[in-house]
Amino acid sequence: MSENAVVFKGTKEGLYILIKEDMDLDKIKHNLNDKIKPSKRFFEGAKIVNFKGKKLTKDEFEELKELVENDYGMSVLGDYTEDPDMLSDKEESKEYTQYEKLPYDNVVQDKVLMLRATVRSGQLIEFMGNIVIVGDVNPGAQIKATGSIVVMGTMRGVAHAGSNGDYGTYVAALNLLPAQIRIGDIISRSPDGLGVRASVPEMAVVKKGMIFVEPYLPNR
Amino acid sequence: MGEVIVITSGKGGVGKTTTTANIGAGLSLEGKSIVVVDADIGLRNLDVVMGLENRIVYDLVDVVEGVCRLRQALIKDKRYNNLYLLPAAQTKDKNAVSPQQMQELTVELAKEFDYVIVDCPAGIEQGFKNAIAGASKAIVVTTPEVSAVRDADRIIGLLEANGLKNPQLIINRLRVDMVKRGDMMNIDDMIDILAIELIGVVPDDEHIVVSTNRGEPAVSNNESIAGQAYRNIVKRILGEDVPFMDLETDQGFITKLAKMFGFVKKR
Numbered sequence: 001m002s003e004n005a006v007v008f009k010g011t012k013e014g015l016y017i018l019i020k021e022d023m024d025l026d027k028i029k030h031n032l033n034d035k036i037k038p039s040k041r042f043f044e045g046a047k048i049v050n051f052k053g054k055k056l057t058k059d060e061f062e063e064l065k066e067l068v069e070n071d072y073g074m075s076v077l078g079d080y081t082e083d084p085d086m087l088s089d090k091e092e093s094k095e096y097t098q099y100e101k102l103p104y105d106n107v108v109q110d111k112v113l114m115l116r117a118t119v120r121s122g123q124l125i126e127f128m129g130n131i132v133i134v135g136d137v138n139p140g141a142q143i144k145a146t147g148s149i150v151v152m153g154t155m156r157g158v159a160h161a162g163s164n165g166d167y168g169t170y171v172a173a174l175n176l177l178p179a180q181i182r183i184g185d186i187i188s189r190s191p192d193g194l195g196v197r198a199s200v201p202e203m204a205v206v207k208k209g210m211i212f213v214e215p216y217l218p219n220r
Numbered sequence: 221m222g223e224v225i226v227i228t229s230g231k232g233g234v235g236k237t238t239t240t241a242n243i244g245a246g247l248s249l250e251g252k253s254i255v256v257v258d259a260d261i262g263l264r265n266l267d268v269v270m271g272l273e274n275r276i277v278y279d280l281v282d283v284v285e286g287v288c289r290l291r292q293a294l295i296k297d298k299r300y301n302n303l304y305l306l307p308a309a310q311t312k313d314k315n316a317v318s319p320q321q322m323q324e325l326t327v328e329l330a331k332e333f334d335y336v337i338v339d340c341p342a343g344i345e346q347g348f349k350n351a352i353a354g355a356s357k358a359i360v361v362t363t364p365e366v367s368a369v370r371d372a373d374r375i376i377g378l379l380e381a382n383g384l385k386n387p388q389l390i391i392n393r394l395r396v397d398m399v400k401r402g403d404m405m406n407i408d409d410m411i412d413i414l415a416i417e418l419i420g421v422v423p424d425d426e427h428i429v430v431s432t433n434r435g436e437p438a439v440s441n442n443e444s445i446a447g448q449a450y451r452n453i454v455k456r457i458l459g460e461d462v463p464f465m466d467l468e469t470d471q472g473f474i475t476k477l478a479k480m481f482g483f484v485k486k487r
Binding site (some may be wrong): 007118121122124139140142159179180187189192 | 262263268271273274275276277298310311415
């Protein structure tokens with residue numbers, strides 16, 4: 001079972017030794033021995049970038065480094081580090097990097113439900129987070145999110161943003177013709193009659209305790 | 221204590237919802253206090269026909285489940301005084317309420333309103349059972365089609381089995397010219413089969429389509445012949461003796477029929 005306590009992993013930067021988190025030092029040593037012994041020749045002179053996976057103490061690191069360098073003739077290039085990144089062995093899942101500080105503070109990084117469909121009458125889409133609908137929302141349908149709602153199409157149903165009481169959320173749509181908009185506990189309904197509205201992208205926000213609908217691309 | 225009337229038909233698309241909206245509005249014009257209840261959970265339409273869809277916050281299911289108080293779910297009509305709507309839920313289905321709960325609800329409503337008019341869904345399943353649960357009177361709507369009459373017959377049987385004796389009949393969307401040519405069932409034939417009291421004949425009228433789409437009941441439209449028919453039905457519900465309209469028929473079969481049923485004084 002301890003077979004995979006240690007894994008050699010090649011990356012762009014070089015070779016890493018991945019150590020399983022719940023292994024004690026003796027097991028790791030034993031495992032290293034088992035792995036390297038049969039093909040000692042192959043490993044001789046190999047350059048190890050660093051250890052990864054298990055969080056090592058300074059002493060453990062030195063001990064392993066000595067073992068690898070003296071017994072197996074490899075060299076460890078990296079130094080001891082407490083960098084939490086070293087805990088992660090998923091090079092593939094690159095974290096979101098902010099190359100430049102964004103000029104706005106209204107950048108939201110909550111959970112988002114993406115839905116590519118027409119939401120039809122009687123359907124209720126409810127989500128803890130933001131909702132993005134790529135499609136239309138028909139009359140009689142209801143979209144309920146604790147965050148904001150964005151409809152990449154025509155919004156004709158009932159939209160309820162900030163259902164946990166967050167007035168900072170908004171409802172945006174390419175064509176905003178909802179029966180009702182609710183933000184937090186504020187409710188506003190569409191005007192009566194078949195009024196013709198300019199079909200510019202609009203968003204509904206809370207201002208002074210009321211829901212305002214306005215174009216968010218004023219120059220369109 | 222008000223009266224609970226269920227509007228039903230069995231078959232879909234014969235005009236239950238339109239009839240409900242128009243009778244509700246008509247009774248309101250007569251100075252009564254009305255609540256119309258949409259029992260068609262999951263396929264609600266009454267709110268749309270009445271133009272109140274954008275006002276719905278709570279619905280019938282919310283009331284039954286105790287999410288809100290009954291008063292909070294009632295929507296006041298924008299034109300008629302003393303006309304209220306209790307909308308159905310759209311995101312639920314018929315099993316969301318039980319006949320027992322509907323009965324309690326209608327009893328509660330009947331305490332405050334002169335008339336409680338329940339718009340029944342098509343079919344004979346749970347939704348139908350819910351809708352008729354609290355009713356003390358039933359109005360069956362049919363159109364002059366064999367299939368609609370067949371379903372109406374079935375419904376009348378079920379109503380009687382559930383203790384709703386003597387339902388009344390509305391014949392909807394009658395086309396006098398077609399009847400004249402013998403291309404459409406005539407009223408006598410329908411009465412013959414269904415053998416219940418006729419309370420109104422509503423002619424086919426383009427105004428209905430327009431008013432339905434606009435969300436304005438036709439009953440207040442004086443130009444609409446169907447509106448006139450609904451006004452007469454309302455008066456008959458209130459117990460007035462109103463002669464049946466002469467739908468431009470030289471034969472006067474409706475009058476003849478009305479005479480038969482005692483709505484018109486014999487000349």
